[in-house]
Amino acid sequence: MTEQGKLTDQEAWQQFVQGCQACQRCSLSQSRRHVVISRGAVPAPLMFIGEGPGADEDAQGIPFVGAAGKLLDLLLVAYDLKPDMYHIANIVKCRPPQNRVPTPEEAKSCRPWLARQFQLVRPKLIVLLGATAYKYFTGGTEGISKIRGQWIEKSGYLILPTYHPAYILRNNNERVRLWDDIGMVRDKLEELGLVEPLQHQPDMPLGRS
Numbered sequence: 001m002t003e004q005g006k007l008t009d010q011e012a013w014q015q016f017v018q019g020c021q022a023c024q025r026c027s028l029s030q031s032r033r034h035v036v037i038s039r040g041a042v043p044a045p046l047m048f049i050g051e052g053p054g055a056d057e058d059a060q061g062i063p064f065v066g067a068a069g070k071l072l073d074l075l076l077v078a079y080d081l082k083p084d085m086y087h088i089a090n091i092v093k094c095r096p097p098q099n100r101v102p103t104p105e106e107a108k109s110c111r112p113w114l115a116r117q118f119q120l121v122r123p124k125l126i127v128l129l130g131a132t133a134y135k136y137f138t139g140g141t142e143g144i145s146k147i148r149g150q151w152i153e154k155s156g157y158l159i160l161p162t163y164h165p166a167y168i169l170r171n172n173n174e175r176v177r178l179w180d181d182i183g184m185v186r187d188k189l190e191e192l193g194l195v196e197p198l199q200h201q202p203d204m205p206l207g208r209s
Contacts, residue, residue, distance in 0.1 A: 013042050013120055019113070020093055026109035028094035028102075034061030035093050038117070044087040045194045046185065047123035048072070049114075050164060051091055051132040052102050058095035063088050068165035072129075074205040075165075075179065079186045080198060087121045089114065091136045107136040124192060126157050127185055130164030149181050151188070160185060179204045 007015065021035045036053035039062050048064075056066035064072055076086065092102045092110045102110075128134045131144040138154065140147065144161060152159040162181035168174055189195045 009042070009120070016113075016116055016120060019116075023093070023113065026094075026106045028092065028096060028106055031097055032094040033058045036061055036063050036090065036095070037093055038087055038089045039063055039065075039083075040087040041084045042087060042120055043122040044085060045124045045192075046081070046086040046127070046189065047118075047121055047125070048086060048088045048127045048129055049091060049133045049137060050088070050129040052099075053090060053093070053095040054099050055095070063090055064165075067169055071165040071168060075182045078202040078205050079182055080202070081182075081186065081189075081195075085189075085195065087123065089117055091133055101132055102136070104136075111136075124158065124194065125185060125188060126159045127181075128159060128161040130167060133164075134161040148177065149184065151184075158188065160188075176204070 017037055020037050023029060023035065034053075034057075036057045050064065050068075053063060054066050054068075056069075057063050063069070072088075076082075091107050091114065093113060094110075096102050096106065126137075128137055134140055134142075134144055134147060138152065138159065138161075144163060148162045150161070152161070160181060163174055163178045165178065168178050186195070186198065190197050
């Protein structure tokens with residue numbers, strides 16, 4: 001603690017992590033192997049939010065480490081977005097059985113943790129990965145194909161919905177749109193003076209057909 005008795009940022013984050021790990025607010029706590037909280041930096045100007053952990057994430061306790069995470073990492077590397085620039089999390093921190101979509105009750109139970117996470121990460125930009133993240137984070141009902149790639153300003157944050165990388169793995173013809181959306185994020189970070197401009201136009205790692 002500081003001399004004034006306030007927690008340091010690191011102490012506050014550790015307290016948050018311990019609270020998440022002990023959480024039993026919903027039934028997902030009964031079937032999880034690990035609570036999956038985050039990867040990346042704290043604080044960070046850019047925050048990604050997905051749906052929930054899958055099997056690989058539940059096994060390792062780290063979000064986006066499976067096939068979808070590897071695709072996201074390829075895009076981040078291509079746009080020279082380094083781990084100290086971003087923070088990755090999910091709507092729920094425990095894996096729903098059979099990778100099903102989190103229920104409204106599960107998302108509501110986890111919402112206070114996500115709110116506290118925001119206070120600690122202090123992002124400027126938020127990228128919502130997929131329809132579930134968009135629905136539970138904004139309350140919007142539009143289909144992700146209609147809303148993706150459009151900046152939303154809410155409560156002082158800039159929010160960009162886009163496709164979940166897992167969707168791209170199943171629908172490869174949409175890969176260019178996810179690539180373009182991450183490019184929009186890079187451009188906005190540059191516009192806000194949060195990153196240095198790219199020295200060259202990156203090549204899409206997935207290739208074009």
